[in-house]
Structures are given as structure tokens and as C-alpha cells.
Amino acid sequence: MKTDVKPDRRSRDNARVTITDLSQALNLTKGTVSRALNGYPDISETTRVRVIRAAQAMGYRPLSQAQAIKTGRSCSLGLVIELSEHDAHRPFLAEFLAGLTQAASKEGWTLTIATSECEGDTLGIMRDLVHNRKADGFILPRVLWNDRRIAFLERENTPYICYGRANNHQNTSYFDARSESSMSEAVAMLAGLGHKRIAYIGSASHYAYSHLRRDGYRAGLQSAGLDIDPALMIEELLCPEEAAKATRQLLSTNHPPTAILCATDMLARGVYDFANSIGLKIGSDLSVVGYDGSPEARAMWPRLATFSVDNRKAGAALGEMFIARVRNMDAPLQQELIAAEFCPGGSVGAPAKTPDALAQHMSRLLADHMSFD
């Protein structure tokens, strides 16, 4: 049953210096060294610096596994990725992980990740991870408006940091992009180009960001002195296909919009798909703006104007916030916001000169393509 070979000790363990090595070199006991390094008050300052110096010189790094069995802390932060049907967080993942692991390793921490198929699983997986000391707490990506994970972790007294602002975000530490500002900004830009009828295509309202972006859109309209027309807002869309249908609906009216603002790039793709299918020229016949700065935005033609968030920075900030929080659970909440950067693209332009002509053009096109579903 057991592998009878174990020459690995040769090449694997030789370099590791243990606390016993350190204590012998210093002529102290393990206990004293441990207390010196962990900031106990009953160690003289001279001894402490002596220990710390020697630890650095000898390259001593405590084995987090060994610490964990006594302290319960394994110095690893957890991330449970939910693979819900129409998740849009994929492209960001690599950059986000880069930021996270970077911040983590700077403090000697590591990142443990798991995946889950649904929200219910997530809670169980998180419980197991902290129970088995595989994670000391969690980064919560893609926060929902009413997020069960928050209540759960609060109840379990497990540290966490949110990426996004939940409904009750006053009581949580979070990091987020100010996407509502981006939406307002987009409306202002479109209005500046002369657009009067700017539609909004939003995603499922259980996502926290949906609320913020919708509100940003509305605020943008008000600032621009434009009316809020409910007929120009379609929400709860999950995938490009649904966004395509919504686009058709928006353009089939008597007063179709000349620009469509999308909550995500993924939804903007649906707008493109429909526009392409009926031969509408994006950027001239119809302006489109997305949000996320995803790779897909650059793959579209003309390039989709969008807002990209620096996900590496987000990951790094979340990692730092988390570790700080674990180190002091009583510290005040940390809440940080950044702005997404606008990425111009050929998808925006001035509205067609004569809106009526445009409407006729569209209705004719639509009549030709009634079969589209």
C-alpha cells in the first residue's frame, strides 16, 4: 500500500530550516523563539531582534501547515467560483487571480480555489474548506444583490471581503468598480453626440451590479436633461440571445432608440448579432456601448466601446484587504471604489441625421426579417 521508496527526502526537505534549528543556533528553546517571532509581550526587545535577525539570516519560514494545527490559521485565502449558466466573469479570471495571488504571496499566503455549480453548493464548499483549514476566509466574487454567502459567513464568523456591493453593503468590507458612474458617463457621451433616445439593456437583477448600473443610466439621463422612458429599458437578460430579442423589440417601435447602452459586453454582443442579422450598421445606424472591457469587445466589428476595469488591481486590493482583515477582525470595515476606464470603439457615433428616415429604414428591414426569432 505504502510507497516503499522515499529518496525524495534527499532533494525535497534538505533546505528547510525548522524552528528547532533556529532555536539551537540561538541557544534558546523553541517556545521562546516562537513567542519572539509572534510578538508575545514577555520577550525582551534585545532577544526579539536577535531572533528575527537570525531567522532572516537562516531563511527560516514557519511551515504554515504546522502552525495551522494549533492556531487554526493556514494562511490561505479561499475563492469559490460559481459556474452558473450564463456567467460572464470568465475573461476577468486570469487577471483577477493574478492580482489576488500577487497580494497573497507578498504576505506569504496562498490561494485555494474551488468551483461550485450553484449557490447552495457554494456554502457547503466554503464550510468544508474552512473546516479542513484549507482556507481562512473568502473573497466573494460577483456579489449578488441579496447574497446568501454574506449572511452565511457572518453567521459562521468567517472573514470575507466582497468584490461588489450587495444590498446591505454598508455592513461589509468591499472593493468595487464605480460602474454606475460609467453608465452615467456613457449616457453623457451619447447625449453629447446628439442622441436623444438612448435605450438600456440590463442583466439579471439578482446581481448587485445590475442595480447600480441601471441607476447610473437613469442618473445619466437626468443629468443630460433627457426623459426616462420605460419603453427604452429592458432588463433581466441573461445571454446574448435574449439581448438580441430585446434589441429587436426596442427597434420595432415607432420611436426606436439611436443608441443602446448595455450593462455588459456579453449583452452588447446580442445587440451586434441582431444588428448584423438585419444589416444595420453599428456606429452609424445604431450606437452601442458595453461594459467590462472583455476580450470579446475587441473581437467585435466595429470595436465595441466599453469600460474596462483593472481586474488585476481589484484582485490585489481584495487580497490585501482580506489579509489585513484576518489579522485584525476588529478593524473597521474597508470600502474601496475605483473607476472603470473608458475604451473607445467604433460602435459609437452621431445619430443619423433624420430619425424618421432611420425609423422607416428599420421598419423596412424588420419587415424583411420577420422570421427572426
Add this chain to the structure above:
Amino acid sequence: MKTDVKPDRRSRDNARVTITDLSQALNLTKGTVSRALNGYPDISETTRVRVIRAAQAMGYRPLSQAQAIKTGRSCSLGLVIELSEHDAHRPFLAEFLAGLTQAASKEGWTLTIATSECEGDTLGIMRDLVHNRKADGFILPRVLWNDRRIAFLERENTPYICYGRANNHQNTSYFDARSESSMSEAVAMLAGLGHKRIAYIGSASHYAYSHLRRDGYRAGLQSAGLDIDPALMIEELLCPEEAAKATRQLLSTNHPPTAILCATDMLARGVYDFANSIGLKIGSDLSVVGYDGSPEARAMWPRLATFSVDNRKAGAALGEMFIARVRNMDAPLQQELIAAEFCPGGSVGAPAKTPDALAQHMSRLLADHMSFD
């Protein structure tokens, strides 16, 4: 310095059942229980089943951290993601991680991930990870033709499994998609539509897959009875911009290709960009086929025909193979291949009827757009 509150024990540790609990319930010593569970030969079969039964009944799960300090195994598999400049592995990541973590958690393992900026860092990071018992070994994504990681891990006697086939893949365990077959398949399909001049746009040759796909392209041409024309092959391309330039070069000749086969979807995007910029209609004027099945492929218009690999399955297979390997380092190498699935798209069609006319059309278009760089 230390947090003086520790009521967490209440809600965190209460459920955990230790090996001592188990041994007391069974009226055995810890040592006996441990040996019974770990398959030592000096335990009677009756005792063993009694222990295993009780362990299951009481929900005993050994704390991997505690095991690790003695055995050196932490039951976590490592993944170091290299964020090189023009990495194309982002879209796959989520699905790939899903497969990996799924396979891992099935065996009670977890996934520790780290990121690195360059190849040199990767080796150091891997060394640290195994040194600190954060990982028992590694999955190597995006294997290079001559991969330093392989030699390194081999030297360090650390288990690993490759995702991809390196130059010396005879001596490694790997999982991979048979992308060379996909390339041949694509050529066959294009030839079947009547294409005679099929170009190939390949990526950097330090990637292992570049060699395979190029060879697949060549084999496909031979099978179709077409000549291999070096003028129709441009390789070592890293980004869409370079692919766009290559496309221009290919189309500027006297006998331009009517179809372009791309080693990756990312490169196909460059072909689209150039074609769009000069008003070429993809699917009729020029056929394009990619590889990867990335989200970008669906964002392009017309949709890019491509080959998608089931990255979740790949992750799951790699995870299983890895754990099996760790459990028995002396087992024979495992080598597994799957086929990528063809995803049709509007980017392929029959070649233009009169190639000469097409060439003239192109040269005229190109003349109009000499400024393109």
C-alpha cells in the same frame, strides 16, 4: 499583538472529530486507528473494517495539514499560471479550473494556484510551493516545445502532469487535444468546398501545440492532394495585430489564398480585423477557420468556425491523472488524447467562382488601403 478574542472555537471547531475521538470510541490507540486507515499490513481485517465503519459513521476526515507535517503530503495540487504578454489561455481558465477542482475535491484534494510573470519566476514559485507543502505537485498548462518546467520538476522529483505534448513527450504523462487532427480536418473541409489555395497562420513555435497544428495543416494538404506552398504559411505570430499584417501579406500576392486556417482564434481575429478594414466579406471573399472555441469566436461576425476543446473534461482528466500519479509514482506513464469538436460558423464558404477576379478585387482594395500598417 494577538487577538484576545477566541469565541470562534464555538462555531468553527465544534464539529470536527479527531483521530483521538475515534480511537476512544473504538477503544483503540491513535496509532492503531491511523495504521488501520492507511492500509498498514499489521492490522487484522476485522479491526480494519471496524475502524473504517466507525470513521464513516462519525464523519471522521483527517486534517490534511496535520498529516502533511509528518508525511510531507498536503493533498493539494498546484497550478502556476504564467501571464505572458500574449496569453491566449484566459477564456479556458474557468472551465479548466472547474474540471480540476471537481476531480480534486472528489478525492478530498484541493487546488492551490499561483501566478507568475515569466518562466524563470515559475520555477521558483513551484519550488516554494512544494517546499512549503502548499502543493504536492503540479499541473503544467500550456506546455512549451522545450519546457524548462519539465526538466526542473523531473530534477526535483516532484510529480506533474502536462496539459499538452512537449518535444520529449514520450517520457511524460500528459493530456491533450488532438489539434493536429483538427487542422487536417479543417483543410479537408475547405478542400471539399473547392478551395485550392489554403493558407496557414501559426503562432510562436515555442508553444508545443504550434508544431502539432502546423504538421496537421501540412498533413491535411497532402491528404487533399494539394501542394505545400511555403508562401502560404506565416508563423511565429503572437497577437491579432501581427496576424492582421500577415493576412495583408498573404492577400497581396499574385495568387492569394481563398481560405486561411489559423492556429488560434486570437489569430483569426487579426484576419477579421484586416478583412473588415478593407471591406472584404468573410465567408464569401475569404474563408477563415480558427481553433480554440473561445468566446471571441462567437463574438465575431460572421461567427468564426473553430474547434473547441472541452476544457472542463481536460481539467478533470488531468486532476485524476495527477492524483493517481502521486499515489503511485512508479506507475506507468499515462497519456491521453481527445478530439476537439468542430463548431461551424459563417466564416467558411465556397471560394469565389473566379479566382482571378477575386485577386483583382483584392489588389484593388489593397491599393486603396496602402496606408494600412
Add this chain to the structure above:
DNA sequence: AGAAACTCCGAAACCGGTTTCGGCAACGGG
């Protein structure tokens, strides 16, 4: 000067496991 308080460190228990060693009992052979 003596008692009280304080500083600082050693000794040892502990965490949750694994692994070595030795011995008791049953068994088999001569």
C-alpha cells in the same frame, strides 16, 4: 532591608496526526 512586583525565559504540554518498536498471544513444527 525585606517584600512585592515585574521581566524574561525554560520546561513541558499540546495540536492531530504518523511511524517505529516491542511484546503478548496464538499458532505451527519438531
Add this chain to the structure above:
DNA sequence: CCCGTTGCCGAAACCGGTTTCGGAGTTTCT
């Protein structure tokens, strides 16, 4: 019947840390 195996388990050391306890030496106070 005695002795050498063998099977099976307990005892105890160990892994690399943390944490409690107590006591020796020094300082402070009266």
C-alpha cells in the same frame, strides 16, 4: 512439550510548530 514464527496491537517517539505555567533573577516600593 517447548520453541520459533507470525499476527496483531499498545506504547511512545516524532513532525514543526504554539501556548501555558512556573520560577529565577532583577527592579521597585516602603
